[in-house]
Amino acid sequence: MTLDNGEKWFKKGRTALKIQYCPACEKYIFFPREMCPYCLEVKPEWKETTGRGIIYSYTTVRRSSLSEFQDRVPYTYAMVELHEGIRIPTNIINCPVDRVRIGMPVELAWIEESKETIPVFRPAP
Amino acid sequence: MNISGRAAVSGMAELKPEIDAGGRSSLELLSEVASRAIKDAGLRKSDLDGLLVTPPAEDSCFMWPAQVAEYLKMSPSYINMVELGGASACAAITRAALAVTAGLCRHCLCLSGGIWDSQVFNSQEGKMAVMSRAEIDFELPYGPMGFNSGYALIAQRHMYEFGTTVEQMAKIAVDQRQNALANPDALFNKQAISIEDVLNSPLIVDPIHLLEIVRPCSGAAAVIISRSEEAIDMPNVPVYLLGMGEACTHNSIIYSDSITVSPVKWSAARAFAMAGLKPVDMDLLSLYDCYPITVIVTLEDAGFCDKGAGGFFVQSHDLTYRGDLPLNTHGGQLSFGQPSYAGGMSHVTEAVRQLRGEAEKRQIKNNRLAFVNGNGGVMSTQSSLILGRDKHDVR
Numbered sequence: 001m002t003l004d005n006g007e008k009w010f011k012k013g014r015t016a017l018k019i020q021y022c023p024a025c026e027k028y029i030f031f032p033r034e035m036c037p038y039c040l041e042v043k044p045e046w047k048e049t050t051g052r053g054i055i056y057s058y059t060t061v062r063r064s065s066l067s068e069f070q071d072r073v074p075y076t077y078a079m080v081e082l083h084e085g086i087r088i089p090t091n092i093i094n095c096p097v098d099r100v101r102i103g104m105p106v107e108l109a110w111i112e113e114s115k116e117t118i119p120v121f122r123p124a125p
Numbered sequence: 126m127n128i129s130g131r132a133a134v135s136g137m138a139e140l141k142p143e144i145d146a147g148g149r150s151s152l153e154l155l156s157e158v159a160s161r162a163i164k165d166a167g168l169r170k171s172d173l174d175g176l177l178v179t180p181p182a183e184d185s186c187f188m189w190p191a192q193v194a195e196y197l198k199m200s201p202s203y204i205n206m207v208e209l210g211g212a213s214a215c216a217a218i219t220r221a222a223l224a225v226t227a228g229l230c231r232h233c234l235c236l237s238g239g240i241w242d243s244q245v246f247n248s249q250e251g252k253m254a255v256m257s258r259a260e261i262d263f264e265l266p267y268g269p270m271g272f273n274s275g276y277a278l279i280a281q282r283h284m285y286e287f288g289t290t291v292e293q294m295a296k297i298a299v300d301q302r303q304n305a306l307a308n309p310d311a312l313f314n315k316q317a318i319s320i321e322d323v324l325n326s327p328l329i330v331d332p333i334h335l336l337e338i339v340r341p342c343s344g345a346a347a348v349i350i351s352r353s354e355e356a357i358d359m360p361n362v363p364v365y366l367l368g369m370g371e372a373c374t375h376n377s378i379i380y381s382d383s384i385t386v387s388p389v390k391w392s393a394a395r396a397f398a399m400a401g402l403k404p405v406d407m408d409l410l411s412l413y414d415c416y417p418i419t420v421i422v423t424l425e426d427a428g429f430c431d432k433g434a435g436g437f438f439v440q441s442h443d444l445t446y447r448g449d450l451p452l453n454t455h456g457g458q459l460s461f462g463q464p465s466y467a468g469g470m471s472h473v474t475e476a477v478r479q480l481r482g483e484a485e486k487r488q489i490k491n492n493r494l495a496f497v498n499g500n501g502g503v504m505s506t507q508s509s510l511i512l513g514r515d516k517h518d519v520r
Contacts, residue, residue, distance in 0.1 A: 030380075057384060059277035059333075063327075077330075079384075087380075088263075089269070
């Protein structure tokens with residue numbers, strides 16, 4: 001998806017996790033939108049996040065019907081709540097699936113793929 | 126204006142769900158079930174002047190209401206398609222009630238169902254067809270398992286916040302199977318299952334096991350809604366629409382303010398307010414059940430128990446047709462099967478059967494009032510109904 005600023009969410013080489021923000025509503029917005037969905041008056045700006053948060057919920061995928069994930073099972077599909085208060089979908093890496101817990105502090109990590117850089121999370125020290 | 130009790134179910138029919146529709150098309154299934162519902166209502170086809178359809182599971186949706194009307198040679202004065210996922214069937218009933226009450230039509234046929242094609246269902250295109258652009262762009266790259274993982278996120282969080290147990294969730298599948306054993310039309314009606322059976326079935330997405338996941342299949346259901354003063358002179362015991370309420374807060378569960386609180390909180394409250402009734406008044410619960418956690422969250426948010434107490438609530442009640450809290454007496458979709466959008470209609474047809482006193486082996490004794498809930502997406506769009514045998518129960 002092409003975002004408002006012309007950047008792709010999974011743009012290769014990305015190093016910062018930016019989330020849309022409406023200065024009028026003082027609210028973060030995810031997924032990205034043309035207009036702030038709270039007021040429908042303001043075009044959101046992009047703000048860099050701390051990249052830190054907690055696991056809000058998760059599930060261990062034991063069997064995947066998606067071809068590119070079949071050799072990755074079991075893996076953790078999760079919702080992370082960033083310190084900024086917004087929740088995003090992600091994977092948890094560097095953590096055995098049976099150690100993942102709701103409330104666990106996590107920090108941003110990146111998975112480099114051939115054409116994309118994908119933001120994921122790992123346990124925070 | 127309160128339209129409570131002004132419209133009624135005057136006819137209905139349902140096909141036995143099948144894994145394989147034997148090469149028949151969705152339109153063929155819909156015409157068969159429509160024919161049976163018309164007969165049930167004691168009407169002729171020419172009496173039907175309203176048509177509401179839900180999308181076909183696999184066929185092209187384009188101009189689907191007109192495709193159905195053309196196939197049935199209907200020329201309705203009121204026609205539409207309702208697409209609210211699993212809530213579509215209940216929502217169609219509400220829209221039909223509005224239409225007959227407003228005089229846009231006299232007898233409105235609500236048609237739901239179609240064929241299930243495992244190849245389409247399991248294909249990449251089939252998966253993408255039920256995803257929004259946002260889900261494809263921001264969720265799919267992380268490998269979610271469609272609805273399974275969405276409900277798994279809710280179940281996991283519900284266990285964390287409220288101490289709900291896997292045994293409590295499994296019990297819903299167990300009790301509903303007991304109900305299915307008394308339903309010759311249910312897909313899974315041969316063998317009882319135990320809590321151990323459920324928990325020993327493969328974990329698909331933690332904490333959801335295989336026996337806690339709805340089985341898509343082929344089938345169809347039809348319900349005819351008429352004005353109450355007409356329904357009273359028709360052959361069946363009228364089942365009145367006493368309360369209707371809807372709510373929607375999100376599409377993907379990622380964007381729900383709290384994933385353990387669903388919009389049932391508002392849809393049910395609106396339906397009860399319209400009917401002037403309370404959860405405790407209900408004799409039968411017919412709740413959308415794609416997974417057990419759906420039932421637990423619905424029970425809580427509709428007010429049958431406190432928030433967070435849903436697990437304990439199902440553990441401490443007998444949910445079978447013989448029990449103190451009859452719930453999904455047809456087996457629920459978990460055991461009846463999920464014939465596409467008609468899965469949501471099965472909760473309506475079962476409530477009508479019970480209220481008419483036609484549920485045979487599984488007939489409940491107190492059968493005056495039923496709460497029916499349709500749920501679309503991942504606890505997204507909700508459509509709640511209160512059905513009753515008596516029009517004036519309420520005021």
